[in-house]
Amino acid sequence: MTWETVIGLETHVELATKTKIFCSCTTAFGGDPNTHCCPVCTGMPGTLPVLNKRVLEFAVKAGLALNCSITRYTKFDRKNYFYPDLPKAYQISQLYLPICRDGRVDIGGKTVRIHELHMEEDAGKLVHDPWIDQTRADYNRCGVPLIEIVTEPDFRTAEEVIAYLEKLKETLQYLGVSDCKMQEGSLRCDVNLSVRPAGSGELGTRTEMKNLSSFKAIARAIAYEANRQIELITEGKRVVQETRRWDENKDATYAMRSKENAQDYRYFPEPDIPPVRLSEEYLDALRAALPELAGAKRARYQADYSLPEYDCQMITSDPALAAFFEDTVALGAPPKQAANWIMGQVLAALSARAMEPKAMPLTPPTLARLIALVGEGRLNRNTAVKVFEAVFDSDGDVDAYVREHGLEQISDASLVEDVVTRVLASNPKSVADFRAGKDKAFGFLVGQVMRELKGKADPRAVNERLRARLAGEGPAPSRGGPRE
Numbered sequence: 001m002t003w004e005t006v007i008g009l010e011t012h013v014e015l016a017t018k019t020k021i022f023c024s025c026t027t028a029f030g031g032d033p034n035t036h037c038c039p040v041c042t043g044m045p046g047t048l049p050v051l052n053k054r055v056l057e058f059a060v061k062a063g064l065a066l067n068c069s070i071t072r073y074t075k076f077d078r079k080n081y082f083y084p085d086l087p088k089a090y091q092i093s094q095l096y097l098p099i100c101r102d103g104r105v106d107i108g109g110k111t112v113r114i115h116e117l118h119m120e121e122d123a124g125k126l127v128h129d130p131w132i133d134q135t136r137a138d139y140n141r142c143g144v145p146l147i148e149i150v151t152e153p154d155f156r157t158a159e160e161v162i163a164y165l166e167k168l169k170e171t172l173q174y175l176g177v178s179d180c181k182m183q184e185g186s187l188r189c190d191v192n193l194s195v196r197p198a199g200s201g202e203l204g205t206r207t208e209m210k211n212l213s214s215f216k217a218i219a220r221a222i223a224y225e226a227n228r229q230i231e232l233i234t235e236g237k238r239v240v241q242e243t244r245r246w247d248e249n250k251d252a253t254y255a256m257r258s259k260e261n262a263q264d265y266r267y268f269p270e271p272d273i274p275p276v277r278l279s280e281e282y283l284d285a286l287r288a289a290l291p292e293l294a295g296a297k298r299a300r301y302q303a304d305y306s307l308p309e310y311d312c313q314m315i316t317s318d319p320a321l322a323a324f325f326e327d328t329v330a331l332g333a334p335p336k337q338a339a340n341w342i343m344g345q346v347l348a349a350l351s352a353r354a355m356e357p358k359a360m361p362l363t364p365p366t367l368a369r370l371i372a373l374v375g376e377g378r379l380n381r382n383t384a385v386k387v388f389e390a391v392f393d394s395d396g397d398v399d400a401y402v403r404e405h406g407l408e409q410i411s412d413a414s415l416v417e418d419v420v421t422r423v424l425a426s427n428p429k430s431v432a433d434f435r436a437g438k439d440k441a442f443g444f445l446v447g448q449v450m451r452e453l454k455g456k457a458d459p460r461a462v463n464e465r466l467r468a469r470l471a472g473e474g475p476a477p478s479r480g481g482p483r484e
Contacts, residue, residue: 001234002198005226007155007191010208011168013147013178014122014186015058021121021145022049022092022273029184033127033138041121041143043088048272051076055145056099056276058177059119060286062147063100065171065293066114072278074099076119076270084137085124093120093148095267097275105171107163113152122146141185147177153192153203158219165189165215170294174319182213189218194239195229204229205239209253211246221246225253297322305335314343320358321346327364333371341367345388362392369398380459383407420465423448434470442466 020027023040040047063070079091095118103114122144127136149168155161169180169187180187189212194204209225212218229239244253292300298312307315316322321342328338346367350357370388373379379387379402387401401407423445424431433441449462 003195003226003230004198004200005156005222006153006194006196006203006206007161007222008153008206009149009151009155009161009164010190010192011149011151011165012122012188012190013062013149013172013180015055015145015147016176016178017052017054017058017145019052020143021052021055021119022143025143027144031140033136034140036140037142042139043086043090049092051273051276052145055119057286058145058175059099059117059147060278060283061175061290062149062172062177063103063117064283064287064290065175066100066103066105066117066149066168068100068103068114068117070278070283071097071099071101073097073275074278075275076273077267078270079120080266081123083123083126084135085126085139086142087124087137087139091121091123092270092273094118096269105164105167107160107167110154110160112154112160112164115150115152117147117149120146120148153194158222161191161222162215162219165218170317174291174293176291176319182215188212191218191222191225193222193225193229195226195233204233205241207239207241207253208243209246210243210256211248213248217246217248220251221253224251228253294319294322301335305329305339307335307339311336311339311343314347315339318357320356320360324357324360324364324367328368328371331364331368333368334375337371337375338367341371341388345385349389349392361395363395366391366395366398373398373402378402379407380455382459383455417465419449420462420469424466424469431470442470 014027017027019025020041023038025036025038025041028036040049060070074094074097076092077095079093079095081089081091098116098118100117101115103117105112105114122141124137124139124142127138128134129136151164155164165187172178172187173180178186182188191209191212192206193209194206196202196204207225207229209221212221225244232239240255240258242258243256245256246253294316297316298309301307301312301315302309315325324346325338325342328342329335346360346362349355349362350360367388370379370384370391374381374384387398387407390396391398391401427445427448430441430444434445445466446459446462449466450459
């Protein structure tokens with residue numbers, strides 16, 4: 001029998017506000033346990049929550065970018081909560097009138113429907129210590145603002161799930177509503193999965209998988225859980241609706257608890273937060289403020305700069321990187337040259353330092369000046385790379401560095417000619433090898449010329465002159481002028 005996997009996602013996104021959703025505590029990542037909380041976010045008696053207006057703004061922006069209908073009259077609900085990571089024993093969320101509904105995300109010719117997007121507060125974190133048989137509660141994360149994006153069960157493969165999540169992450173980062181760092185819990189995805197015989201219109205019993213901290217883990221968990229359910233059904237056993245946890249070390253899921261339904265949470269309207277009415281003027285202002293998203297940027301780069309699709313994809317992979325590219329081009333750097341430097345040296349430098357593009361010390365004027373020096377023939381590419389590496393961490397003065405280290409490219413043709421003559425005379429065997437068809441000998445000769453000129457000559461000029469001499473041409477006529 002052929003089986004079909006049916007998947008829906010619940011994605012929790014931590015919003016990039018400075019303070020929590022209902023109080024003024026910081027949302028900064030890290031910190032000693034229980035130092036980023038107050039009576040409001042820990043639910044002490046007599047406290048009242050107040051909605052952070054930036055949370056509302058970010059939620060609406062996300063909904064607009066995801067093609068959702070925005071709820072003009074929205075309110076919060078209490079979700080009674082039975083776990084010790086929320087000390088007040090309920091979570092403020094949205095069930096009946098979520099802020100956004102009926103959206104869609106297009107991925108590779110497929111449309112994924114978004115059932116709803118709602119605002120809610122995050123729970124704290126439980127730290128289990130098996131050595132002393134204790135569970136400790138850290139409430140720093142209580143009240144951190146989230147949006148939860150719930151899809152319809154439209155996915156059939158892990159590849160579709162990852163494509164959707166990549167598109168979602170890209171969109172939210174460009175909007176500036178979240179940094180989407182999975183390693184810090186800013187983007188967390190729960191996977192609801194069931195299997196059914198191919199062609200069947202009925203949904204099977206689903207399980208929900210949690211603790212998925214990377215796209216790779218999500219793909220592996222989907223493959224494992226689908227196979228587990230298929231094996232149960234083919235053996236005549238029953239799939240139990242439950243919440244399961246992904247174990248990264250064992251590469252398997254295991255049962256956590258039975259899967260709750262809405263009635264288990266005993267939702268009722270949140271009495272301490274008044275409903276929110278959104279005006280058309282408010283929504284129009286947010287629509288007008290939406291930035292150009294990655295897909296539109298890629299299309300514009302291809303049209304305006306004639307860049308290959310791959311280049312556009314790489315440059316727009318991060319909004320800070322795209323802004324760096326645009327600023328560098330605005331300063332006069334040829335777009336293709338700027339793209340090459342960013343995809344090569346910039347990304348390599350960031351990777352070596354485990355650094356985010358927005359934290360990069362190098363600025364567009366510095367890279368633009370370096371590209372200009374290469375274009376003017378004052379630096380060759382290899383030397384320019386060394387200069388880049390030297391100035392990257394300090395955003396140093398390129399011209400001053402070149403001047404202080406005597407790196408400006410040799411442009412004296414007669415000096416290059418003299419060195420070529422000496423190298424050919426000193427290496428008769430390599431000359432004979434090249435003329436006998438051994439191409440490696442030519443590379444050796446080029447290297448010898450560049451070494452004598454301390455790497456400061458134009459490699460193209462050296463190549464051209466060597467080939468001409470090896471082809472039997474005489475020395476180039478002297479042009480006079482000073483030698484460097």
